[in-house]
Amino acid sequence: MRVGFVVNPIAGMGGRVGLKGTDGKVAEARERGAEPRAPERARAALSALRARGDGVTVVTAAGEMGADAARDAGFDPEVVYEYDPDPEGASATSAADTRAAVRAFVDAGVDIVLFVGGDGTAVDVARALEAAGDGTVEVPMLGVPAGVKIYSSVFGVTPKDAGRVVASFDAVADREVNDIDEAAYREGEVRTTLRAVVPVPVAEAVQSSKQVAGGSVDGVASGFANDVEDGVTYVLGPGGTVGAIKRELGFEPSPLGVDVYRDGEVVLRDGTEAEILDALGEENVVVVSPIGGQGFVFGRGNHQISPAVIERSSVEVVASPSKLDDVGVLRVDTDDEAVNGSLRGWQKVRVGRYEHRLLKVV
Numbered sequence: 001m002r003v004g005f006v007v008n009p010i011a012g013m014g015g016r017v018g019l020k021g022t023d024g025k026v027a028e029a030r031e032r033g034a035e036p037r038a039p040e041r042a043r044a045a046l047s048a049l050r051a052r053g054d055g056v057t058v059v060t061a062a063g064e065m066g067a068d069a070a071r072d073a074g075f076d077p078e079v080v081y082e083y084d085p086d087p088e089g090a091s092a093t094s095a096a097d098t099r100a101a102v103r104a105f106v107d108a109g110v111d112i113v114l115f116v117g118g119d120g121t122a123v124d125v126a127r128a129l130e131a132a133g134d135g136t137v138e139v140p141m142l143g144v145p146a147g148v149k150i151y152s153s154v155f156g157v158t159p160k161d162a163g164r165v166v167a168s169f170d171a172v173a174d175r176e177v178n179d180i181d182e183a184a185y186r187e188g189e190v191r192t193t194l195r196a197v198v199p200v201p202v203a204e205a206v207q208s209s210k211q212v213a214g215g216s217v218d219g220v221a222s223g224f225a226n227d228v229e230d231g232v233t234y235v236l237g238p239g240g241t242v243g244a245i246k247r248e249l250g251f252e253p254s255p256l257g258v259d260v261y262r263d264g265e266v267v268l269r270d271g272t273e274a275e276i277l278d279a280l281g282e283e284n285v286v287v288v289s290p291i292g293g294q295g296f297v298f299g300r301g302n303h304q305i306s307p308a309v310i311e312r313s314s315v316e317v318v319a320s321p322s323k324l325d326d327v328g329v330l331r332v333d334t335d336d337e338a339v340n341g342s343l344r345g346w347q348k349v350r351v352g353r354y355e356h357r358l359l360k361v362v
Contacts, residue, residue, distance in 0.1 A: 001112070002057045003166060004105030004139075005046070005077075006098055006125070008117035009064040011038045011146040037335060038146040039069060041159040042116045045144040046073035048163030049114075056167070059108050061101040065093055069116075080104040095124045102128035105139075112140045112201070114166050118147015119179045122154050126177045126196035140172045140199040142206070145333065150300055151178040153208050154200050158333050161205035169201030207331075208293045217241045220318050221248040223353035224287070233262045233281040235309060237302045241289035241318055258304045273306045284313035290330055292323050297361070298343070299333030307336035310343070317349045321357075324349060330361040 049056060050073050060066030061081040070077035081101040083093055098115075102125050105113055115125045122143055129137040143155035144162045153175040156162025177196040200206060221244040228234065228249065236242050238256045246253040249261060257270030260279045268279045286305055288297045297317055298305060317330065332343045344361045351357050 001055065002059055002108070002110045003049070004102065004108070004110035004113040005042075005058050005060040005066045005070060006101045006105070006113070006115050007038055007042045007061075007064060007066050007069060008098060008115070008121040008146070009036055009038055009093055011117040011121060038116050039064065040335070041144050041146045042066070042069035043072050044159040045114065045116065045156070045163040046070055046075065048160040049167050050074050050163075052164050052167035059105050059110050061097070061104075065097065065101060078108070080108045095120070098124040099128040099131075103132050106132040110139060112142065112166055112169075114142055114144065114162065116144040116146050116159075118145070118150055119152050119177070121147065122152050122177045123179050123195045126154075126198050129198065130196065137196070137198045140169075140201060142166055142201055145207075145299075148301060148303060150207075151180060152176060153178075153206070154198060155207050157205050157207045157331060161203075165201050165203045165205050169203060171202045172199040173202050174198065175200040175206075207296075217244045217318075217320050219353040219355075220320065220350055221245045224316075224318060224350060225249055226353075228261075230263055231281070231283065233260060233267070233279065233284045235260055235276060235280075235284060235286045235305060235313060237286070237288040237305060239289045239291075239301075241320065241323075242287055245287065245318065256301070258302060271304060273304050273309065276304060276306075276309050277312075280309070280312055284309075285316055286310060286313040287316045287318060289318050290323060290327050292326060295327035295329055295331045297330050297332060299331075299335070307334050307339040310334065310339055315343065315347075317347055317359075319349055319351060321351045324351060324357060324359060330359050332361055 046069055058070045058075045058077040059080055060070050060077045062079050067077050067079050081104040083097045113125055115121055125141050129139055142162055144159045145155045154177055156165055174197050176194055179193055179195050224245050225248040236246055236259045243253040251266050254270035260268035268275055290297050291300050332340050334340055346358050347361050348356050349359050
């Protein structure tokens with residue numbers, strides 16, 4: 001099997017520093033101390049592919065766009081696309097490079113394109129495949145999740161899952177590539193647009209598209225607010241359900257950001273990872289709600305709540321009953337396998353003023 005492999009080196013850099021995306025914000029992300037997360041996720045996916053797949057040839061782009069990760073994972077890649085690197089060492093790759101690389105993959109006869117990035121990268125890959133097929137996407141694609149927001153249903157649940165799926169898939173089905181307006185997203189408005197419908201491997205380890213809708217959360221918010229304790233620091237994640245809790249506590253939530261609350265006051269609004277760590281107290285509770293349709297409680301849209309924050313906190317999950325019925329299980333993807341492991345198992349989820357359910361974290 002010939003696997004086309006392309007990496008968006010800057011994908012996800014804006015997450016932990018509170019930018020909620022990296023489009024047009026790379027310089028600012030670097031100024032805030034952001035570090036690339038895509039290379040490690042690329043290596044994890046390819047290592048899983050190499051462990052499961054015999055006779056795999058990785059067809060890729062030069063350097064940080066794929067070849068580096070492929071060699072690190074033990075492959076001898078076939079490089080079919082070169083780009084001009086930044087002489088100062090910063091990533092100089094662009095969406096145009098991604099599209100050009102994918103077209104080169106098709107010309108090289110790949111059987112599937114495995115990409116590392118978020119929804120924007122998925123759009124670029126899909127458009128290149130459409131152009132190569134004169135409007136029809138014939139080569140399947142699968143994403144390694146590395147972006148901040150992932151609304152499309154073309155990604156593996158984790159990087160390792162993506163590699164395993166590529167190694168063993170035997171059927172494909174059409175799935176949606178969605179993208180959002182990042183500028184509107186930073187202001188608290190979600191504007192999703194269907195960009196393409198593409199063939200994707202059929203497997204349980206391919207995540208569903210994100211659902212924006214939720215349900216009544218008044219009981220959840222009221223019950224949580226009644227149980228708030230003095231002296232405890234609450235790290236309140238983004239999303240509509242936790243947003244209702246913030247309003248019940250008496251303040252307007254920052255748009256899709258992470259806020260910190262203690263002793264009746266907002267200690268921090270829209271915090272970065274570093275700011276959240278500085279705001280923590282002796283006893284801390286991270287409050288999150290699963291993403292509708294996917295079940296992620298960490299690793300999608302809330303990267304500011306990093307492994308370092310989680311390690312110093314207990315975790316409380318809140319959700320409407322209808323959302324839990326839909327997701328079935330909870331998922332975590334924190335970039336730290338030890339933290340992921342500590343979170344797996346049965347988790348108590350507040351679903352009403354007094355009611356809780358047990359749901360498994362996988």
